[in-house]
Amino acid sequence: MFKLTCIDFFFRTIPEQLIIVWGIHIISKRNINMFKYILSSLILAISCFIIRDLPIYYGVNTDICIMLTIIIVMFIIDIPLIKNVIGTFLLYFMLSLSETINMLLLSGLNIDTDISVLQPMTRFLYGIPSLITFIISVIILRFILKNKKVIPNYF
Template sequence: MFRFTCVDFFLRLIPESFILIWGIHIFSKKTIDMFKYILSSLMLAVSYFIIRCLPIYFGVHTDICIMLTIIIVMFIIDIPLIKNVIGTLLLYFMLSLSETMNMLLLSGLNIDTDISVLQPITRFIYGIPSLIIFIISIITLKFVLKNKKVIPNYL
Protein backbone atom coordinates (compact mmCIF):
# COMPACT_ATOMS: atom_id res chain seq x y z
CA MET A 1 0.00 0.00 0.00
CA PHE A 2 1.23 3.51 -0.80
CA ARG A 3 2.41 5.52 2.20
CA PHE A 4 3.03 9.24 2.34
CA THR A 5 6.36 10.50 3.63
CA CYS A 6 7.41 13.86 5.06
CA VAL A 7 8.77 14.77 1.61
CA ASP A 8 5.31 14.16 0.12
CA PHE A 9 3.77 16.25 2.88
CA PHE A 10 5.99 19.28 2.39
CA LEU A 11 6.42 19.14 -1.39
CA ARG A 12 2.97 17.97 -2.48
CA LEU A 13 0.26 18.21 0.19
CA ILE A 14 1.04 21.69 1.50
CA PRO A 15 1.25 23.35 -1.95
CA GLU A 16 -1.82 21.43 -3.14
CA SER A 17 -3.89 22.51 -0.14
CA PHE A 18 -2.82 26.15 -0.54
CA ILE A 19 -3.80 26.05 -4.22
CA LEU A 20 -7.12 24.34 -3.42
CA ILE A 21 -8.09 26.89 -0.77
CA TRP A 22 -7.04 29.71 -3.10
CA GLY A 23 -9.31 28.26 -5.79
CA ILE A 24 -12.25 28.06 -3.39
CA HIS A 25 -11.67 31.73 -2.50
CA ILE A 26 -11.69 32.61 -6.20
CA PHE A 27 -14.87 30.63 -6.85
CA SER A 28 -16.71 32.17 -3.91
CA LYS A 29 -15.38 35.66 -4.73
CA LYS A 30 -14.23 36.11 -1.14
CA THR A 31 -11.20 38.18 -0.26
CA ILE A 32 -8.36 36.31 1.39
CA ASP A 33 -7.69 36.80 5.08
CA MET A 34 -4.06 35.61 5.26
CA PHE A 35 -4.31 34.16 8.77
CA LYS A 36 -7.41 32.12 7.95
CA TYR A 37 -5.97 31.14 4.56
CA ILE A 38 -2.73 29.81 6.04
CA LEU A 39 -4.49 28.17 8.99
CA SER A 40 -7.06 26.38 6.84
CA SER A 41 -4.47 25.29 4.28
CA LEU A 42 -2.14 23.84 6.90
CA MET A 43 -5.03 22.16 8.73
CA LEU A 44 -6.15 20.65 5.43
CA ALA A 45 -2.64 19.40 4.61
CA VAL A 46 -2.18 17.80 8.04
CA SER A 47 -5.65 16.23 7.84
CA TYR A 48 -4.95 14.86 4.36
CA PHE A 49 -1.69 13.37 5.57
CA ILE A 50 -3.40 11.64 8.48
CA ILE A 51 -6.32 10.43 6.34
CA ARG A 52 -4.05 9.06 3.61
CA CYS A 53 -2.11 7.10 6.22
CA LEU A 54 -5.25 5.28 7.37
CA PRO A 55 -5.64 1.66 6.23
CA ILE A 56 -8.67 2.30 4.01
CA TYR A 57 -9.33 1.68 0.33
CA PHE A 58 -7.78 4.14 -2.10
CA GLY A 59 -10.94 6.01 -3.19
CA VAL A 60 -12.46 6.34 0.28
CA HIS A 61 -9.82 8.80 1.48
CA THR A 62 -10.81 11.19 -1.33
CA ASP A 63 -14.43 11.27 -0.15
CA ILE A 64 -13.32 11.90 3.43
CA CYS A 65 -10.97 14.67 2.26
CA ILE A 66 -13.78 16.35 0.29
CA MET A 67 -16.06 16.34 3.34
CA LEU A 68 -13.23 17.62 5.52
CA THR A 69 -12.47 20.42 3.05
CA ILE A 70 -16.11 21.52 3.13
CA ILE A 71 -16.11 21.53 6.94
CA ILE A 72 -12.81 23.43 7.28
CA VAL A 73 -13.72 26.02 4.66
CA MET A 74 -17.18 26.54 6.12
CA PHE A 75 -16.06 27.02 9.73
CA ILE A 76 -12.68 28.73 9.35
CA ILE A 77 -13.08 30.85 6.22
CA ASP A 78 -16.82 31.49 6.66
CA ILE A 79 -17.88 30.73 3.10
CA PRO A 80 -21.61 29.88 2.87
CA LEU A 81 -22.46 26.20 2.50
CA ILE A 82 -23.80 26.28 -1.08
CA LYS A 83 -20.80 28.16 -2.49
CA ASN A 84 -18.52 26.02 -0.38
CA VAL A 85 -19.88 22.68 -1.61
CA ILE A 86 -20.03 23.74 -5.26
CA GLY A 87 -16.57 25.30 -5.11
CA THR A 88 -15.03 22.32 -3.35
CA LEU A 89 -16.53 19.82 -5.80
CA LEU A 90 -15.48 21.96 -8.77
CA LEU A 91 -11.93 22.32 -7.45
CA TYR A 92 -11.62 18.59 -6.73
CA PHE A 93 -12.88 17.89 -10.26
CA MET A 94 -10.25 20.28 -11.64
CA LEU A 95 -7.58 18.61 -9.48
CA SER A 96 -8.60 15.15 -10.70
CA LEU A 97 -8.62 16.37 -14.28
CA SER A 98 -5.13 17.85 -13.93
CA GLU A 99 -3.80 14.64 -12.41
CA THR A 100 -5.39 12.61 -15.21
CA MET A 101 -3.81 14.88 -17.81
CA ASN A 102 -0.46 14.48 -16.05
CA MET A 103 -0.76 10.67 -16.02
CA LEU A 104 -1.63 10.69 -19.74
CA LEU A 105 1.38 12.92 -20.41
CA LEU A 106 3.71 10.66 -18.44
CA SER A 107 2.29 7.53 -20.09
CA GLY A 108 2.75 9.16 -23.50
CA LEU A 109 6.41 9.67 -22.64
CA ASN A 110 6.71 5.99 -21.61
CA ILE A 111 7.41 6.86 -17.98
CA ASP A 112 6.39 4.32 -15.32
CA THR A 113 3.56 5.93 -13.36
CA ASP A 114 3.29 3.36 -10.55
CA ILE A 115 3.69 5.77 -7.63
CA SER A 116 3.97 3.03 -5.03
CA VAL A 117 7.48 2.06 -6.20
CA LEU A 118 8.86 5.54 -6.85
CA GLN A 119 11.09 7.50 -4.49
CA PRO A 120 9.42 10.56 -2.87
CA ILE A 121 11.50 13.10 -4.82
CA THR A 122 10.73 11.32 -8.10
CA ARG A 123 7.00 11.31 -7.21
CA PHE A 124 7.26 15.04 -6.56
CA ILE A 125 8.98 15.70 -9.89
CA TYR A 126 6.39 13.61 -11.73
CA GLY A 127 3.62 15.52 -9.93
CA ILE A 128 4.84 19.01 -10.86
CA PRO A 129 2.97 19.08 -14.20
CA SER A 130 -0.35 18.33 -12.48
CA LEU A 131 0.17 21.18 -10.02
CA ILE A 132 1.02 23.52 -12.91
CA ILE A 133 -2.08 22.40 -14.82
CA PHE A 134 -4.16 22.87 -11.65
CA ILE A 135 -2.83 26.42 -11.14
CA ILE A 136 -3.47 27.29 -14.79
CA SER A 137 -7.03 25.97 -14.54
CA ILE A 138 -7.65 28.09 -11.41
CA ILE A 139 -6.24 31.17 -13.14
CA THR A 140 -8.54 30.41 -16.08
CA LEU A 141 -11.47 30.08 -13.66
CA LYS A 142 -10.55 33.45 -12.14
CA PHE A 143 -10.46 35.04 -15.59
CA VAL A 144 -13.82 33.53 -16.60
CA LEU A 145 -15.52 34.56 -13.35
CA LYS A 146 -14.10 38.07 -13.60
CA ASN A 147 -15.22 38.64 -17.20
CA LYS A 148 -18.57 36.84 -17.28
CA LYS A 149 -21.54 36.34 -15.02
CA VAL A 150 -21.23 32.56 -14.66
CA ILE A 151 -22.31 32.24 -11.04
CA PRO A 152 -25.88 33.29 -10.24
CA ASN A 153 -26.26 35.89 -7.52
CA TYR A 154 -28.13 33.54 -5.20
CA LEU A 155 -25.06 31.30 -4.85
Protein backbone atom coordinates in the same frame (compact mmCIF):
# COMPACT_ATOMS: atom_id res chain seq x y z
CA MET B 1 -0.26 0.81 0.16
CA PHE B 2 2.71 3.18 0.13
CA LYS B 3 3.85 5.44 2.95
CA LEU B 4 3.74 9.18 2.53
CA THR B 5 6.89 11.10 3.34
CA CYS B 6 7.76 14.64 4.39
CA ILE B 7 8.57 15.40 0.75
CA ASP B 8 4.99 14.45 -0.18
CA PHE B 9 3.64 16.63 2.60
CA PHE B 10 5.68 19.78 1.96
CA PHE B 11 5.89 19.65 -1.83
CA ARG B 12 2.52 18.19 -2.77
CA THR B 13 -0.07 18.26 0.01
CA ILE B 14 0.49 21.80 1.29
CA PRO B 15 0.59 23.47 -2.18
CA GLU B 16 -2.44 21.43 -3.25
CA GLN B 17 -4.48 22.59 -0.26
CA LEU B 18 -3.34 26.20 -0.68
CA ILE B 19 -4.59 26.13 -4.27
CA ILE B 20 -7.88 24.46 -3.32
CA VAL B 21 -8.65 27.02 -0.60
CA TRP B 22 -7.63 29.84 -2.94
CA GLY B 23 -9.96 28.44 -5.61
CA ILE B 24 -12.84 28.28 -3.13
CA HIS B 25 -12.20 31.94 -2.34
CA ILE B 26 -12.32 32.72 -6.07
CA ILE B 27 -15.60 30.87 -6.61
CA SER B 28 -17.24 32.42 -3.57
CA LYS B 29 -15.88 35.86 -4.56
CA ARG B 30 -14.41 36.44 -1.12
CA ASN B 31 -11.36 38.46 -0.19
CA ILE B 32 -8.61 36.42 1.41
CA ASN B 33 -7.91 36.84 5.11
CA MET B 34 -4.30 35.63 5.06
CA PHE B 35 -4.34 34.20 8.59
CA LYS B 36 -7.52 32.17 8.02
CA TYR B 37 -6.31 31.14 4.55
CA ILE B 38 -3.01 29.74 5.81
CA LEU B 39 -4.57 28.23 8.94
CA SER B 40 -7.29 26.39 7.03
CA SER B 41 -4.83 25.24 4.35
CA LEU B 42 -2.41 23.85 6.94
CA ILE B 43 -5.20 22.11 8.88
CA LEU B 44 -6.46 20.58 5.64
CA ALA B 45 -2.96 19.54 4.59
CA ILE B 46 -2.25 17.84 7.93
CA SER B 47 -5.69 16.18 7.94
CA CYS B 48 -5.39 14.91 4.37
CA PHE B 49 -1.84 13.71 5.03
CA ILE B 50 -3.04 11.67 8.03
CA ILE B 51 -6.10 10.38 6.16
CA ARG B 52 -3.97 9.23 3.21
CA ASP B 53 -1.93 7.12 5.65
CA LEU B 54 -4.99 5.28 6.96
CA PRO B 55 -5.44 1.66 5.85
CA ILE B 56 -8.59 2.33 3.82
CA TYR B 57 -9.46 1.72 0.20
CA TYR B 58 -7.91 4.17 -2.24
CA GLY B 59 -10.52 6.75 -3.17
CA VAL B 60 -12.26 6.74 0.20
CA ASN B 61 -9.51 9.01 1.49
CA THR B 62 -10.40 11.53 -1.24
CA ASP B 63 -14.05 11.48 -0.19
CA ILE B 64 -13.07 12.09 3.43
CA CYS B 65 -10.74 14.93 2.38
CA ILE B 66 -13.58 16.51 0.37
CA MET B 67 -15.90 16.38 3.39
CA LEU B 68 -13.18 17.82 5.63
CA THR B 69 -12.52 20.60 3.14
CA ILE B 70 -16.19 21.57 3.17
CA ILE B 71 -16.36 21.52 6.97
CA ILE B 72 -13.09 23.34 7.64
CA VAL B 73 -13.63 26.04 5.00
CA MET B 74 -17.18 26.60 6.21
CA PHE B 75 -16.21 27.03 9.85
CA ILE B 76 -12.81 28.73 9.64
CA ILE B 77 -13.24 30.96 6.59
CA ASP B 78 -17.02 31.33 7.01
CA ILE B 79 -17.99 30.73 3.38
CA PRO B 80 -21.67 29.80 2.91
CA LEU B 81 -22.40 26.10 2.48
CA ILE B 82 -23.69 26.15 -1.10
CA LYS B 83 -20.75 28.16 -2.49
CA ASN B 84 -18.40 26.05 -0.41
CA VAL B 85 -19.77 22.73 -1.73
CA ILE B 86 -19.80 23.94 -5.33
CA GLY B 87 -16.27 25.27 -5.02
CA THR B 88 -14.93 22.18 -3.28
CA PHE B 89 -16.39 19.75 -5.80
CA LEU B 90 -15.32 21.87 -8.76
CA LEU B 91 -11.77 22.21 -7.46
CA TYR B 92 -11.38 18.53 -6.63
CA PHE B 93 -12.69 17.75 -10.12
CA MET B 94 -10.14 20.14 -11.62
CA LEU B 95 -7.42 18.52 -9.50
CA SER B 96 -8.44 15.05 -10.67
CA LEU B 97 -8.54 16.23 -14.27
CA SER B 98 -5.05 17.75 -14.02
CA GLU B 99 -3.70 14.53 -12.49
CA THR B 100 -5.35 12.49 -15.25
CA ILE B 101 -3.78 14.70 -17.91
CA ASN B 102 -0.42 14.32 -16.17
CA MET B 103 -0.74 10.50 -16.05
CA LEU B 104 -1.69 10.39 -19.74
CA LEU B 105 1.30 12.58 -20.56
CA LEU B 106 3.68 10.41 -18.53
CA SER B 107 2.22 7.22 -20.01
CA GLY B 108 2.63 8.68 -23.49
CA LEU B 109 6.31 9.17 -22.71
CA ASN B 110 6.55 5.52 -21.54
CA ILE B 111 7.32 6.50 -17.95
CA ASP B 112 6.33 4.07 -15.18
CA THR B 113 3.79 5.88 -13.01
CA ASP B 114 3.24 3.24 -10.31
CA ILE B 115 3.48 5.50 -7.25
CA SER B 116 3.99 2.63 -4.84
CA VAL B 117 7.46 1.85 -6.23
CA LEU B 118 8.69 5.36 -6.98
CA GLN B 119 11.11 7.20 -4.72
CA PRO B 120 9.58 10.26 -2.97
CA MET B 121 11.65 12.77 -4.94
CA THR B 122 10.78 11.08 -8.25
CA ARG B 123 7.10 11.05 -7.26
CA PHE B 124 7.36 14.79 -6.54
CA LEU B 125 9.02 15.51 -9.89
CA TYR B 126 6.40 13.48 -11.77
CA GLY B 127 3.67 15.43 -9.97
CA ILE B 128 4.93 18.90 -10.89
CA PRO B 129 3.09 19.04 -14.27
CA SER B 130 -0.26 18.24 -12.65
CA LEU B 131 0.30 20.90 -9.98
CA ILE B 132 1.18 23.46 -12.66
CA THR B 133 -1.88 22.45 -14.69
CA PHE B 134 -4.03 22.81 -11.58
CA ILE B 135 -2.68 26.29 -10.82
CA ILE B 136 -3.21 27.39 -14.43
CA SER B 137 -6.78 26.05 -14.43
CA VAL B 138 -7.58 27.97 -11.22
CA ILE B 139 -6.10 31.15 -12.73
CA ILE B 140 -8.23 30.62 -15.85
CA LEU B 141 -11.29 30.06 -13.63
CA ARG B 142 -10.52 33.34 -11.84
CA PHE B 143 -10.25 35.16 -15.16
CA ILE B 144 -13.54 33.67 -16.39
CA LEU B 145 -15.43 34.54 -13.21
CA LYS B 146 -14.11 38.12 -13.28
CA ASN B 147 -15.60 38.64 -16.75
CA LYS B 148 -19.32 38.69 -16.10
CA LYS B 149 -20.09 38.74 -19.82
CA VAL B 150 -18.61 35.27 -20.28
CA ILE B 151 -20.55 33.32 -17.64
CA PRO B 152 -23.87 34.00 -15.91
CA ASN B 153 -23.78 34.88 -12.22
CA TYR B 154 -24.61 31.43 -10.80
CA PHE B 155 -22.04 31.70 -8.04
